[in-house]
Amino acid sequence: MKSLLKFILTVINIAVIAALLFSGYGGHFNPSVSSIPGIALMLFPLILATTCLLLIIDIISWRRLTFLPALALLLCAVPIWNFCPLNIGTPKIGDNYTRLKILTYNAFNFDNYHHRDSATYNNTMSTILSTDADIVCLQESLYDDPSTWNIDSTQIDSVLTRYPHRLHGYGTLAIWSRYPMEEVRMIQPEDPSGMFMCVKVDVKGTGLTLYNIHLQSLGLNNIDKELYGSITRRPTTDKLENARNGFISKLSHAMKRRAVQARSLRGQIDSIGGRNILVAGDFNDIEDCYAQRVIEGKTLHSTFATVGCGPTVTYYANRFYFNIDHILYGGDLQAIEYLRGESRASDHYPVCGVYAIPLKSKDYYHDRTSDNTTAQNL
DSSP, rough: HHHHHHHHHHHHHHHHHHHHHHHHHHGGGTTOOSSHHHHHHHHHHHHHHHHHHHHHHHHHHHGGTHHHHHHHHHHTTHHHHHSBOOOOOOOOTTTEEEEEEEEEEEEEEOOOOOSSOSSOOHHHHHHHHHOSSSSEEEESSSSSSSGGGGHHHHHHHHHHHHHOOOEEEEETTTTEEOEEEEEEEOOOOOSSEEEEEEEEEEETTEEEEEEEOOOOOOOOOOOHHHHHHHHHSSSSSSHHHHHTHHEEEEEEHHHHHHHHHHHHHHHHHHHHOOOEEEEEEEEOOOTHHHHHHHHHTEEEEEEHHHHSSOOOOOOOOOGOOOOOOEEEEEEEEEEEEEEEEOOOOSSBBBEEEEEEEETTTTTTTTSSSSOEEEEOOO
């Protein structure tokens, strides 16, 4: 009997370890070939927790097995760090650098996620202003009439004063900036839920190429969301089968579309050029996913992985607790701080990155394609 229990425990160890390695490196696989690794990556936190629990069980029941989960955790050190970085402290800024704060925020079209604002101000607008960011990258930022969403004149005046340079790009994208900027024309994805925006910004004489993006949405309807919520509360065989035929297939389709969009964006980043680059927005996929890795290439880095501390969630609606809003940086920029706000005015949390940018960089506006566009008023 004891031998049988040891055999079962060994099999469980091997299965969990294989799942950990497969899910941890799921972002390395192209979803166009198979979306299974990408979906497994979304389960990495759960499998990681299971592996840690299994390590404790092995220590208690059969210590000879502990080397298996311990080795697996060691081999997954990089994925674990990407999920839960432990960066302590804030790097110092040199004398020839200036501080730059970027906000990326899916604004839910300025409608309060939980209910329409009953006050005389708009919660989403208050959230944006409270961050005091130098540049604001907005996704889902459409609204018809300021009075519809209780955007009062004081809030509008604050935006106009603080951000004199404002561009409303393709679809629902917008960028507000303290610094002058000009838009660069980009080739848009075929699917309307994917969209890109690029601007060249003059930050005190230093050039910055900034991308605001929204990658392919999942396309889930209310039935899919209710099914997912039901599964997370009480999974059954029937529910899992319905999920496989329903929202999991939509998840797979969205991953494949994001892979195409990421390759297109990366190609345009290389074509547009510029040394100091920021890519911010709603990626609709988690940290270290395939799309993010493609966009990063060999020149960009994750702000969260570089200066973040601890696991985080940027989307919380319908029990989908994932980190899907990212800021990538490259060139002479130095990441200083990663900040995630607590406002629930949208179904996304606001995310800020703080950077040290060198003054008067010589590569200012070094691009091959540019489209000067007059900034639109708010």
